[in-house]
Amino acid sequence: MKYTIITSVLILNLLFAYGCKSNPNNILENDLIPIELDNIKDSVSFFDFFSKIEIIPLETINNSLLSQMNFVKVIPYEGFIYILDTKQHLIQKFDSNGKYISTINKRGRGPGEYSLLSDFGIDSQNRTIELLCPTGILNRYTIDEVDFIESLTIKDSTKSTHLFERLSDDLYIFFSIFNDKKLLYYSTKENKIVKTEYTLPDYILLKSTLKFALSPFVRFNDTVRFYEGHNGYVYSIDTTSLSISAKYKWDFGKYSFKLSEIPEYENDIYYYRLSNTISFKYASSFLLCTESDRFIISNFNFRGRMMTLAYDKSLNKSHVFHKTKEGVQIFPGYSHKEHHYICIPPKYLSQFVNKSILSSSQQIVLTTINSDDNYIILKYTYK
Numbered sequence: 001m002k003y004t005i006i007t008s009v010l011i012l013n014l015l016f017a018y019g020c021k022s023n024p025n026n027i028l029e030n031d032l033i034p035i036e037l038d039n040i041k042d043s044v045s046f047f048d049f050f051s052k053i054e055i056i057p058l059e060t061i062n063n064s065l066l067s068q069m070n071f072v073k074v075i076p077y078e079g080f081i082y083i084l085d086t087k088q089h090l091i092q093k094f095d096s097n098g099k100y101i102s103t104i105n106k107r108g109r110g111p112g113e114y115s116l117l118s119d120f121g122i123d124s125q126n127r128t129i130e131l132l133c134p135t136g137i138l139n140r141y142t143i144d145e146v147d148f149i150e151s152l153t154i155k156d157s158t159k160s161t162h163l164f165e166r167l168s169d170d171l172y173i174f175f176s177i178f179n180d181k182k183l184l185y186y187s188t189k190e191n192k193i194v195k196t197e198y199t200l201p202d203y204i205l206l207k208s209t210l211k212f213a214l215s216p217f218v219r220f221n222d223t224v225r226f227y228e229g230h231n232g233y234v235y236s237i238d239t240t241s242l243s244i245s246a247k248y249k250w251d252f253g254k255y256s257f258k259l260s261e262i263p264e265y266e267n268d269i270y271y272y273r274l275s276n277t278i279s280f281k282y283a284s285s286f287l288l289c290t291e292s293d294r295f296i297i298s299n300f301n302f303r304g305r306m307m308t309l310a311y312d313k314s315l316n317k318s319h320v321f322h323k324t325k326e327g328v329q330i331f332p333g334y335s336h337k338e339h340h341y342i343c344i345p346p347k348y349l350s351q352f353v354n355k356s357i358l359s360s361s362q363q364i365v366l367t368t369i370n371s372d373d374n375y376i377i378l379k380y381t382y383k
Contacts, residue, residue, distance in 0.1 A: 032251035035309065035318050037283060037302065046324040046357045049295060049310060049383060050340070053357055055349075055365045056081075056098045056377035064092060064100035066375045071213045071288070072343045074334045074377065077122050077143070081377060082129070083343060089117040091131070098377065104146050106131065112139055112148030119163045119215065136161045138172070154184070155192055165217040165224045167239050173224065175216055177205050183226070185242045195242040201264060204230060207271035209301075210257075210278065213287040220291040220335070231257055232286035232298050232309065248296060248311065250283070255302070257282035280304055290332035292340065292382050297332045326356045333378075340380040346373045353378065 058064060066072060067087035075082045080101065081094045091104035106113045114133035121130045127143045136154035138161075141147060154161050154174065161184065163175040174184040181196035204210055211229035218225040218234070226235040226244050235244040250256075257278060278284050279301035289298040296311040308330050310319045323329050329351050333342035344352065346369050355363050369376065
């Protein structure tokens, strides 16, 4: 996959995705983490971040096929891999070797069913799976038999709820595209939204590509972060005050992007073209973000290329690169403990793996994959 091709494909596919926001937090100069972009060299090694990578081909049968989208949500749990397919409004379940197990599809009009599916999560403490309908209904089911337990209805003046994370036994946080305040804190005890915050111009969410691809929420062990798609800032969520505060703020110097530079009330074509122009001038469009015990990994557009920002929290050191010196890209995805997962179509596999980073057994797996197969899970092991 030539890079110019994948960039265009990613941007086109992101037009249906959800967006992110500008926050009026005061930014102090000494809070910023400097990131150098003038002398980017692909000199970092894949093995600076990971000890190994495994290719897990997902079984290719009629019931297991995922839609042709570039980004899908993956959650590993108890030896299984759950994958959200928002185009088909269902969850596919595979075992750790990629064998198809079952499909979770509760679409319908009856009790415990949904009309659309925009997000999902797994409550490991209570062993439930939670499916979000963007009309403001969160259905909970048992994880094993997927039996319906209850529905949480997001009331008040909410227009929609597209994405969510569970913060505690009582508290959820939702992201809404169409509400004036995008972040909604919902209490199960009070059965209502107890606070809203965070505004963002509609053109960012609906007309531009300066936004996240999957979700602005990043789960880091038992902690949930929030990140902004236009500048990549990562925020902590305080469950006591029900507010966000900047945790990691990147300073790209003259390449730092500010929303104040964009005029409002222009047409759709203007904003789409402007997004492409901005990516050549500034670090922008932070599509994905993930966090592990040691690293924060994000990617963004800059000068017509998809760049990766890998920040080592233990060393307070950042790396920016298009590819590693082994010739592969590293994308954020879902990180859990010592592992990192991404899910990609097989036609893009060569961008992420080659023989130089694979064991001999994994090189054999690579030769068995065809371009028309089902999606591929890449499972990385952190250093």
